[in-house]
Amino acid sequence: MSHQSASVREPLILGEKTYHQITEDIAKPIEGKANNLFKILFTISALLALWGVACFAYTIGTGIGVWGLNKTVGWAWDITNFVWWVGIGHAGTLISAILLLFRQRWRMSINRSAEAMTIFAVICAALFPVMHMGRVWLAYWVLPLPNQFGSLWVNFNSPLLWDVFAISTYFTVSLVFWYTGLIPDFATIRDRQVKPKMKRIYSILSFGWSGSAKQWSRFEEVSLVLAGLSTPLVLSVHTIVSMDFATSVIPGWHTTIFPPYFVAGAVFSGFAMVLTLLIIMRKVLHLEDYITITHVESMNKIIIITGSIVGVAYLTELFVSWYSGVEYEQYAFLNRATGPYWWSYWSMMTCNVITPQLFWFKKIRKSLMATFIISIFVNIGMWFERFVIIVTSLHRDYLPSSWTMFHPTFIDIGIFLGTIGIFFTLFLLFSRTFPVIALNELKTILKSTSENPKPPHH
Amino acid sequence: MNYTFTSKTKNICFILMGIGLLSLAGGFIADSHRAWPTLLHNAFFFMAIGLGALFFMAIQYAAEAGWSATVKRPMEAIASYLPYGAAIFGIVVIMSALHMNHIYHWADPAVTTEGSPVYDEIIAGKSAFLNPVFYIIRTVVYLAGWVLFYRSFMKRSEIERLSLDVKAWKKSQSLSAYFLVFFAVTSSTSAWDWIMSIDTHWFSTLYGWYTFAGFFVSALTVITLLVLHLKSKGLLPEVNENHIHDLGKFMFAFSVFWTYLWFSQFMLIWYSNIPEEVTYYMDRFENYKFLFIFNLFLNFFFPFLVLMKRASKRNYALLKVVGVVILIGHWSDNFVMITPGVLKDHWHLGWVEIGTMLGFLGLFGFVILSKLASRPVNNPTHIFYEESVHHHI
Numbered sequence: 001m002s003h004q005s006a007s008v009r010e011p012l013i014l015g016e017k018t019y020h021q022i023t024e025d026i027a028k029p030i031e032g033k034a035n036n037l038f039k040i041l042f043t044i045s046a047l048l049a050l051w052g053v054a055c056f057a058y059t060i061g062t063g064i065g066v067w068g069l070n071k072t073v074g075w076a077w078d079i080t081n082f083v084w085w086v087g088i089g090h091a092g093t094l095i096s097a098i099l100l101l102f103r104q105r106w107r108m109s110i111n112r113s114a115e116a117m118t119i120f121a122v123i124c125a126a127l128f129p130v131m132h133m134g135r136v137w138l139a140y141w142v143l144p145l146p147n148q149f150g151s152l153w154v155n156f157n158s159p160l161l162w163d164v165f166a167i168s169t170y171f172t173v174s175l176v177f178w179y180t181g182l183i184p185d186f187a188t189i190r191d192r193q194v195k196p197k198m199k200r201i202y203s204i205l206s207f208g209w210s211g212s213a214k215q216w217s218r219f220e221e222v223s224l225v226l227a228g229l230s231t232p233l234v235l236s237v238h239t240i241v242s243m244d245f246a247t248s249v250i251p252g253w254h255t256t257i258f259p260p261y262f263v264a265g266a267v268f269s270g271f272a273m274v275l276t277l278l279i280i281m282r283k284v285l286h287l288e289d290y291i292t293i294t295h296v297e298s299m300n301k302i303i304i305i306t307g308s309i310v311g312v313a314y315l316t317e318l319f320v321s322w323y324s325g326v327e328y329e330q331y332a333f334l335n336r337a338t339g340p341y342w343w344s345y346w347s348m349m350t351c352n353v354i355t356p357q358l359f360w361f362k363k364i365r366k367s368l369m370a371t372f373i374i375s376i377f378v379n380i381g382m383w384f385e386r387f388v389i390i391v392t393s394l395h396r397d398y399l400p401s402s403w404t405m406f407h408p409t410f411i412d413i414g415i416f417l418g419t420i421g422i423f424f425t426l427f428l429l430f431s432r433t434f435p436v437i438a439l440n441e442l443k444t445i446l447k448s449t450s451e452n453p454k455p456p457h458h
Numbered sequence: 459m460n461y462t463f464t465s466k467t468k469n470i471c472f473i474l475m476g477i478g479l480l481s482l483a484g485g486f487i488a489d490s491h492r493a494w495p496t497l498l499h500n501a502f503f504f505m506a507i508g509l510g511a512l513f514f515m516a517i518q519y520a521a522e523a524g525w526s527a528t529v530k531r532p533m534e535a536i537a538s539y540l541p542y543g544a545a546i547f548g549i550v551v552i553m554s555a556l557h558m559n560h561i562y563h564w565a566d567p568a569v570t571t572e573g574s575p576v577y578d579e580i581i582a583g584k585s586a587f588l589n590p591v592f593y594i595i596r597t598v599v600y601l602a603g604w605v606l607f608y609r610s611f612m613k614r615s616e617i618e619r620l621s622l623d624v625k626a627w628k629k630s631q632s633l634s635a636y637f638l639v640f641f642a643v644t645s646s647t648s649a650w651d652w653i654m655s656i657d658t659h660w661f662s663t664l665y666g667w668y669t670f671a672g673f674f675v676s677a678l679t680v681i682t683l684l685v686l687h688l689k690s691k692g693l694l695p696e697v698n699e700n701h702i703h704d705l706g707k708f709m710f711a712f713s714v715f716w717t718y719l720w721f722s723q724f725m726l727i728w729y730s731n732i733p734e735e736v737t738y739y740m741d742r743f744e745n746y747k748f749l750f751i752f753n754l755f756l757n758f759f760f761p762f763l764v765l766m767k768r769a770s771k772r773n774y775a776l777l778k779v780v781g782v783v784i785l786i787g788h789w790s791d792n793f794v795m796i797t798p799g800v801l802k803d804h805w806h807l808g809w810v811e812i813g814t815m816l817g818f819l820g821l822f823g824f825v826i827l828s829k830l831a832s833r834p835v836n837n838p839t840h841i842f843y844e845e846s847v848h849h850h851i
Contacts, residue, residue: 006844007624101707232714239718246726247729247730256723256726256727258722258726259718259722260718308639309642316666317663320661320662323650
């Protein structure tokens with residue numbers, strides 16, 4: 001890592017911080033008492049989560065007939081939510097792995113919470129395919145187990161099975177990466193605890209970290225190895241999700257641009273969710289000196305890039321559907337834009353292609369309020385993108401006599417809201433029990449990027 | 459410190475150009491059907507490397523990258539081939555669009571005339587896009603656009619060279635943003651126009667990005683090779699093995715990226731097995747089998763396995779070997795992209811193709827080395843110069 005920092009670079013740590021002050025600031029939410037805002041948010045999230053659990057229970061008890069699926073639209077709300085959540089789960093590992101490889105130091109204040117968000121999002125995502133199996137108690141049949149466990153051997157030709165492997169691998173590696181980073185920070189919290197019970201808990205969590213030079217050296221090595229492993233994983237997960245659709249012969253699904261375009265879209269939605277969460281979190285937990293406008297601006301630049309990649313992909317698909325000369329392809333896109341689901345197509349276009357372009361203006365890019373609003377737009381737009389791809393391609397298939405519409409039931413909607421509740425409940429719990437910023441790692445850049453008077457160059 | 463373009467190196471370039479001219483002339487006399495796609499192939503391959511280098515330079519500005527400040531001059535030198543490459547390529551493509559050869563089926567007016575014996579309904583359906591007038595307009599827009607951006611970059615580079623002002627750098631950063639937007643659209647559309655439309659019936663949404671991945675990794679490789687060449691002459695002492703390591707990482711990463719796109723396009727078409735799409739790979743697999751498979755070895759397995767280790771990215775001799783393999787691999791990949799649509803199974807890979815490639819290599823080398831010799835190769839007024847000099851990973 002470079003020790004020299006050009007004068008043009010904005011500081012990444014504001015205020016005259018010392019090493020000790022960083023520890024104080026980041027340990028405060030764990031050691032203090034919850035404020036009312038936290039309690040209100042937590043109650044709402046937990047109630048939503050409970051509502052979702054009730055809808056889950058009802059689905060399991062009655063069967064997936066309680067969803068709005070029909071014989072033409074056999075995949076709709078559930079898979080839309082699945083892809084949406086998996087996509088959101090891309091930012092964390094992108095920040096911690098790819099930005100680590102690119103030596104982006106602004107990653108350090110946001111990677112911890114982004115990784116946590118990734119893990120919670122993947123948990124929410126995984127619920128949907130499991131639910132859709134109907135008989136969830138046989139969920140282990142998706143694994144290639146010897147035949148005495150079940151009567152079926154899995155189909156290795158199916159991208160759905162590749163998904164099982166891709167997502168479980170991604171989840172495992174993300175979890176290990178996240179936890180490895182947490183170990184020294186848990187040790188810092190442990191050393192500050194005065195209550196014996198808490199000290200005991202954090203001491204278990206920190207695996208007996210002592211902070212010796214040898215441990216640090218291994219810590220750095222394992223971080224680099226995990227970053228190297230995670231980078232192809234970030235790409236592989238949404239690539240394989242896209243193949244669930246693209247290997248088919250359904251117009252609107254079968255198109256070669258899907259793998260990289262899905263990955264770009266996933267990073268796009270993931271960063272939008274990180275922004276939504278962090279803009280609130282920095283305020284509630286008083287972390288404005290660590291998650292600065294510079295951090296927000298950098299993330300907004302990633303939003304412009306990935307949003308534009310997604311925009312180019314939309315236009316490419318649209319153009320090539322015409323250029324192909326294939327009537328089915330042409331109709332699939334005409335139907336998206338002008339058919340009965342036109343509103344979902346144009347919501348997607350507006351939210352994903354047009355709104356992020358506002359970030360070309362420096363004023364908007366540096367405004368927290370504008371960023372927050374646009375990040376919500378992107379979250380909505382990316383949900384619609386998956387809805388458009390999935391439902392509009394299915395509801396008017398090759399056989400016009402089977403054409404129909406999809407209507408979600410209140411159970412469909414309840415489960416979706418429930419996953420949002422689960423996500424926020426987990427994130428709120430995380431924000432009060434875990435060090436939300438990688439404080440020990442952040443300390444390594446204090447000298448070179450803080451507002452503190454800089455030490456003379458060496 | 460200046461690079462000296464010695465008369466010995468110059469002579470090598472001239473000899474290569476001579477070989478190229480002779481091969482091309484001989485090719486046209488012997489079999490113009492074979493010489494035309496070769497000309498298009500080589501004109502595109504080298505021009506695209508210049509474009510890729512310009513793109514990479516723009517990325518450095520946009521990303522505020524510090525490490526690369528000391529290797530900016532080599533990038534500029536490679537990009538300096540763009541105006542020459544664009545002129546040659548533009549002439550070849552415009553002549554092709556005017557049906558002076560048989561590269562583009564859609565350029566034959568009979569194909570889109572109803573009632574003619576060779577009338578093709580599918581191509582006629584595309585003629586709103588694939589017609590000579592609109593096609594030539596687009597070609598001119600792409601090429602002129604890139605060349606104008608290149609010129610602005612060079613003007614800004616002179617301003618930056620003579621001033622330490624941060625504002626000068628910031629202006630270049632804005633220019634980069636404009637270029638990147640223009641590039642994002644034109645890199646895809648130009649690939650559809652110039653290469654995808656050779657197999658006129660066929661279509662693939664990924665094609666633009668696939669083409670980009672190929673020329674970008676080639677450009678990264680040429681940047682690395684040129685930097686290593688300068689270092690072997692004792693120039694660029696401020697570029698240390700950490701910079702070389704980073705360039706090696708880029709070669710590695712984008713070789714993998716190219717393979718990722720290759721696989722995505724191939725696998726999805728193979729898996730779905732839809733007749734109108736799968737013909738593209740049938741042609742290649744039946745008539746170009748060896749090259750088609752061998753490309754994967756050159757462009758993926760070799761760089762992937764060799765550059766995986768940290769030490770090999772810091773081994774200059776090894777990097778040179780991998781670089782040459784990658785360049786041969788992508789030249790060959792472009793051959794398999796362009797030739798089958800024109801020549802089907804009547805193809806050759808002999809003295810015409812290789813001689814023409816050597817000729818273009820001579821011209822390319824001559825242009826970029828002349829540019830390199832025209833000004834100091836180091837870049838001490840760059841605002842990130844200090845960061846780059848102290849680069850250590």
